[in-house]
Each structure stands twice: as C-alpha cells, then as structure tokens.
Amino acid sequence: MSMNYAFPVASRLAVCIAASTILTPACADIFQDSKASLELRNYYFNRDFRQSGVAQSKTEEWAQGLILRVESGYTEGLIGVGFDAIGLVGIKLDSSPDRSGTGLLNTARGPGGRAEDDYDAVGATGKLRMAKSTLKVGTLLPKMPVVMYNDSRLLxxxxxxxWLNSADIDNLSLDLGRLDQTKLRNSSDNEDMSVYNGVARNIRLGRHATSDRFDFGGATWRWSPSLSTAYHYGELEGIYRQHFLTLNHKWTISEGQTLSSDLRWSRSLDDGGSNVDNSALGAMFTYSANGHGLGLGYQRMSGDTxxxxxxxxDGYLVNLVQINDFGNQDERSWQARYDYNFAALGVPGLTFMTRYLSGDDVTVRSRADAGKEWERDSELGYVIQSGPLKNLGLKWKNASARSNFSSDIDENRLIVTYSLGLW
Structure with missing residues (x-):
C-alpha cells in the first residue's frame, strides 16, 4: 500500500493551517478542539529463567519512555479535516549485553552488542469526518479482536x-481498513507483518514469511446498554485469514452486584501460504460486589495449529496474561482470578489482582507426551488521586510460569507513570 493516499488529506490540512493564520471560521475548530498530552513511563523489567539451563540466565533492563499525543479537532463543513500525531522516545537507564532482550529497548545494537542509548519514532495521521463516520490515514493504533496493538512495554x-469507522446507524459500529506496515514496541522502523509462531503454535509458512497487506472489517451491534455482539474479519495476505465472534454482557443482579460475561470464538485458516488451521473458544465470567471481583475462565484450542x-x-484471547496466552495447538486452559478495589475501604486509586492459569493437552512436535504449563500473576497498583502529584501511577507486576516444553520464568516489573495534559 502506498502512502500516496495520504497526500489529499495532507494538502487540505496544509491549506487549512495556512488559512488559520487569518483566523478563518472554517478552520478555527481544528485548533480550538485540539488536545495534547505527555505520558512519562519509567519501566524496570527483570525476567529470570536460570532454572532452564540456557546460556543467558536472565534479562534485566531499566528505561524511561516519553509518549506525546496530539489530537486536533475538525474543520467546519460537510467534511471536517483534522490530524493526529504521536511522538515516541525511549531512553536507556540501565542495560548490558548479558542482560538485554527485555523488549524495553531498541532491537538494534551498538558496539559490543550494547543497547543504544535511546531510540525514537514519530507518526502522523490525517483524518476526515462526515456525520458520524471517520476516516484515518497514517499512523494507527488499532484495537479490535483481529488486530490489537501491543502496549505492554516501554512504548x-x-x-x-x-481505517474507516462509521457509527451513523444507532447502536451499530462498522469498521473497514487496511494496514501495510507495523512498528514493533521496541523498534524505530516500520516493517512488513508476520504471524506469531511460538514454541507449540506449530505454524508452517510457505513462500510468504511476511506480508505488507492486512485487510480487516467488522460490525458491533449494541442490543442494550448491557449487551453487545460483534463479528470481525482479518486477512494477512498470503498467510492466514480469521473470523471472530464476540459477545459481552453485564447483568446487574442487585445494587452493587454484577455478573459480566465475555464470550469469544474465532476460526483461523490459511490464505494459501501456510498451514494455519485453528478454532479458539474462550469464556470469562466475573462476579463483582463491594470492591471484590471473582473471575473464572476457560479456553480451548483445536485444529492443526x-x-x-x-x-x-496481543492475541484477543481470554487467557492472554502477563507472560503467556495459552494459545498453543490443542491446548485447553482455565483461569481463576481475584481483584480488589480498595476504594471500597476508602482508599481510591489502590487496586490488587491475582490469578492462576493452567493449560494442558498441548501438541508439542518434539515430545511424545502432551505439553503442560501454568502461570501465576499478581499486580498491585496505586494512582495518586489529588494534589501536586495527581495522576502519578505506581504498579508492581509479578509472575511465575512453569512448563514442560518451554522455559520456566520468574518475572518482576516495576512501572511508574505520569500523564500531563499540555492543553
């Protein structure tokens, strides 16, 4: 896909910006309705897998991230014009060649295999709006079942x-689009897309290892404020195509008590250049009352991959957690989760979560017996609610994972975030 399609939007935007210097009413809203924010993200990551007997026993790095987001309003008229921009900077605070590979710092390496001192990227997006339909062209952060951008590290x-989104019909949201490049979370460069192929995904590729075309579409229907269903389709040209059905429901049992249901089913098939053949069923049910939350989940993979x-x-799976997603061939897994919001005790901003997941029946080509794995996660977070440090967030994430077909892992992450509205 050529980015030449962005030129008409860019040229109209340039005309508007030039005209705005004499305060033309048609362009005033593009600036009056704009907003900008700066997020500071300080991230320490430690993953220990020395018990696996591999040469590098752990990864451990510390870095500072800056994320600048700018969103304009729209010009007046039948078709409104606007723009968005994002600036990303990652700064190394601590790293060494024998501890690299956390995903916080740039994959590019300097002399001696050392991580570079910093890396950055800039993205711009032109946008058009007519009624309740919006077309965005340029840098995108898609978040839908068939393609969910990853934000689990520094940047x-x-x-x-x-990407075209339409909400012109009440209770119906439609999406249609095409992606041609991606910039990974630890890179400054755009590149073609590929399919994730973990230890026991067992996906074989043909002559197409990467693709520069991912087409997607979807429809979400809200039956009521508490019930919605959706269908999405995605196709990574020459590699795989995927159908995705979802259902979300929230039942208010009584005042302060709810039961949430999250059901997901997908069917993935090859697109002429792989052996992809998978059906994934997932269900998560969460009971909430008086600050407590108890969740139970089940996930089942079937097919040849x-x-x-x-x-x-991030694969849209109910058992996607801190380290694993339990999406291997033939894997069946369950999850038990507990959350507590300390606002119920008069301490707003303080939250706690713990969960345990177990998976088995994994088809591992290098083993005669079935693969098994489990993971245990805990998170403790606090966001300051008022005062000069309002919106300062602190989070500790701890996880342990054990497997008979992959590395055993113990992990800690310490994350400090602060968001500042610039205008």
Whole structure:
C-alpha cells in the first residue's frame, strides 16, 4: 500500500493551517478542539529463567519512555479535516549485553552488542469526518479482536494504514481498513507483518514469511446498554485469514452486584501460504460486589495449529496474561482470578489482582507426551488521586510460569507513570 493516499488529506490540512493564520471560521475548530498530552513511563523489567539451563540466565533492563499525543479537532463543513500525531522516545537507564532482550529497548545494537542509548519514532495521521463516520490515514493504533496493538512495554506498537469507522446507524459500529506496515514496541522502523509462531503454535509458512497487506472489517451491534455482539474479519495476505465472534454482557443482579460475561470464538485458516488451521473458544465470567471481583475462565484450542495473530500484537484471547496466552495447538486452559478495589475501604486509586492459569493437552512436535504449563500473576497498583502529584501511577507486576516444553520464568516489573495534559 502506498502512502500516496495520504497526500489529499495532507494538502487540505496544509491549506487549512495556512488559512488559520487569518483566523478563518472554517478552520478555527481544528485548533480550538485540539488536545495534547505527555505520558512519562519509567519501566524496570527483570525476567529470570536460570532454572532452564540456557546460556543467558536472565534479562534485566531499566528505561524511561516519553509518549506525546496530539489530537486536533475538525474543520467546519460537510467534511471536517483534522490530524493526529504521536511522538515516541525511549531512553536507556540501565542495560548490558548479558542482560538485554527485555523488549524495553531498541532491537538494534551498538558496539559490543550494547543497547543504544535511546531510540525514537514519530507518526502522523490525517483524518476526515462526515456525520458520524471517520476516516484515518497514517499512523494507527488499532484495537479490535483481529488486530490489537501491543502496549505492554516501554512504548506502544503502531501500524501504518487506513481505517474507516462509521457509527451513523444507532447502536451499530462498522469498521473497514487496511494496514501495510507495523512498528514493533521496541523498534524505530516500520516493517512488513508476520504471524506469531511460538514454541507449540506449530505454524508452517510457505513462500510468504511476511506480508505488507492486512485487510480487516467488522460490525458491533449494541442490543442494550448491557449487551453487545460483534463479528470481525482479518486477512494477512498470503498467510492466514480469521473470523471472530464476540459477545459481552453485564447483568446487574442487585445494587452493587454484577455478573459480566465475555464470550469469544474465532476460526483461523490459511490464505494459501501456510498451514494455519485453528478454532479458539474462550469464556470469562466475573462476579463483582463491594470492591471484590471473582473471575473464572476457560479456553480451548483445536485444529492443526495454534491461534494465529500478527507478530507483536496481543492475541484477543481470554487467557492472554502477563507472560503467556495459552494459545498453543490443542491446548485447553482455565483461569481463576481475584481483584480488589480498595476504594471500597476508602482508599481510591489502590487496586490488587491475582490469578492462576493452567493449560494442558498441548501438541508439542518434539515430545511424545502432551505439553503442560501454568502461570501465576499478581499486580498491585496505586494512582495518586489529588494534589501536586495527581495522576502519578505506581504498579508492581509479578509472575511465575512453569512448563514442560518451554522455559520456566520468574518475572518482576516495576512501572511508574505520569500523564500531563499540555492543553
């Protein structure tokens, strides 16, 4: 996909910016309705896998991230014009060649295999709006079942492409678009897309290892404020295509008590250049009352391969957690989760979560017996609610994972965030 399609939007925007210097009413809203924010993200990551007997026993790095987001309003008229921009900077605070590979710092290496001192990226997006329909062209951060950008490290993953969303029909949201490049969370460069292929995904590729075309579309229907269903389709040209059905429901049992249901089913097939063949069923039910939350989940893979998703993205699976997603071939897994919001005790901003997941029946080509794995996660977070440090967030994430077909892992992450509205 050529980015030449962005030129008409860019030229109209340039005309508007020039005209705005004499305060033409048609362009005033593009600036009056604009907003900008700066997010500071300080991230320490430690992953220990010395018990696996590999040469490098752990990864450990510390870095500072800056994420600048700018969103304009729209010009007046039948078709409104606007623009968005994002600036990303990652700064190394501590790293060494024998501890690299956390995903916080640039994959490019300097002399001696050392991580570079910093890396950055800039993205721009032109946008058009007519009624309740919006077309965005340029840098995108898609978040839908068939393609979910990854934001689990220092800087977010981004994509390049075009995305049309329409909400002109009440209770119906429609999406249609194409992506041609991605910038991974630890890179400054755009590149073609590939399919994630973990230890036991068992995906075989033909002559197409990467693709510069991912087409997607979807429809979400809100039956009521508490019930919605959706269908989405995605196709990574020459590698795989995917159908995705979802249902979300929230039942208010009584005042202060709810039961939430999250059901997901997908069917992934090859697109002429792989052996992708997977059906994924997932269900998560969460009971909430008086600050407590108790969740139970089940996930089942079937077919000749594991789940298919674009490399670097978050696969939309109910058992996607801190380290694993339990999406291997034939894997069946369950999850038990507990959350507590301390606002119920008069301490707003303080939250706690813990969960345990177990998976088995994994088809591992290098083993005669079935693969098994489990993971245990805990998170403790606090966001300051008032005063000069309002919006300062602190989070500790701890995880342990054990497997008979992959590395055993113990992990800690310490994250400090601060968001500042610039205008």
């Amino acid at each position: 977010p993953q981004t994509f390049r492409g075009a 594991g789940f298919a998703n674009i490399n670097g993205t």
